[in-house]
Amino acid sequence: MFEEHGVVFIIAVGGETTLYRDRLQAIADECRKRWTWFWMVSNLLPNPADPDFDPFSAFDNGYVIASVDGVEKHHDDSRKRKGLYDVVESRLFAAAGAGRTILTTTTVHVGNLDQIEPILSRFKGHGILSTLEFATPINEAANLMFHVVGERREAAIDRIFALKMKWGWQLNVSPLMLELMRTRNVRRWGGPKNCPSVRYAISVTTEGVRKSPCVLAGGAELVPSCSNCGCHVPTLFLGALRFDILTLITAFWFLRRGRKVNTEAMSELATV
Numbered sequence: 001m002f003e004e005h006g007v008v009f010i011i012a013v014g015g016e017t018t019l020y021r022d023r024l025q026a027i028a029d030e031c032r033k034r035w036t037w038f039w040m041v042s043n044l045l046p047n048p049a050d051p052d053f054d055p056f057s058a059f060d061n062g063y064v065i066a067s068v069d070g071v072e073k074h075h076d077d078s079r080k081r082k083g084l085y086d087v088v089e090s091r092l093f094a095a096a097g098a099g100r101t102i103l104t105t106t107t108v109h110v111g112n113l114d115q116i117e118p119i120l121s122r123f124k125g126h127g128i129l130s131t132l133e134f135a136t137p138i139n140e141a142a143n144l145m146f147h148v149v150g151e152r153r154e155a156a157i158d159r160i161f162a163l164k165m166k167w168g169w170q171l172n173v174s175p176l177m178l179e180l181m182r183t184r185n186v187r188r189w190g191g192p193k194n195c196p197s198v199r200y201a202i203s204v205t206t207e208g209v210r211k212s213p214c215v216l217a218g219g220a221e222l223v224p225s226c227s228n229c230g231c232h233v234p235t236l237f238l239g240a241l242r243f244d245i246l247t248l249i250t251a252f253w254f255l256r257r258g259r260k261v262n263t264e265a266m267s268e269l270a271t272v
């Protein structure tokens, strides 16, 4: 497929990518031949069948994007698993302390809209960057109790713009990408015909079966609502196609680290 379609970059997304170490290794090997990198999205739960596997250090050309829905109980509640956040955070801090470049990603829904800033605040001191996207309705137009669409998305994006001004590159999303995520703009580029994810990306299952229209689909059973799409990947493509410099900086997050704050020195200062 690399050869046939001229693939230059791969993103492994969930399910849970770290359950498929052999496939990640195959991706790493293929990318290395082409001098490119790959990303793997993970919930960072250790795999009991492969407890020694450390995705942060396993591949010199692979970078981990960690799913974080909120801080502490907010993540646990969103994932319906008590204690999960503590596991995720300790793995993230250990990897960042060992010098790994890491991005967290938050799928924003009604229940965690207020968690964007706590996440930025929690990870900034450790040199870990954060990004976000909105949950996309699957097999439905939109559930207003869950999906942030329409006027609510407008208001949310206005607030995220303010956070971007405050937190700068700690929030790894460009202004253009945010603008393109407004529902009224999504309706201009979204859909199986025009969507950049359909035009410039190929999505396959772990068995190599092609997904249509995009990575969010799951055969005939799981059909994403393009008009309410919250995925940030198409906006990354659109920004890159316009040579928007801030979107290009966003895309190359793995070549830079967040600013690491010396918290020990800060606490000493605080006690003077």
Ligand code: SF4
Pocket: 136, 189, 190, 191, 192, 195, 196, 197, 198, 213, 214, 215, 216, 224, 225, 226, 227, 229, 230, 231, 234
């Ligand atoms: S769901 Fe979003 S990313 Fe997928 S094809 Fe539709 S608009 Fe594109």
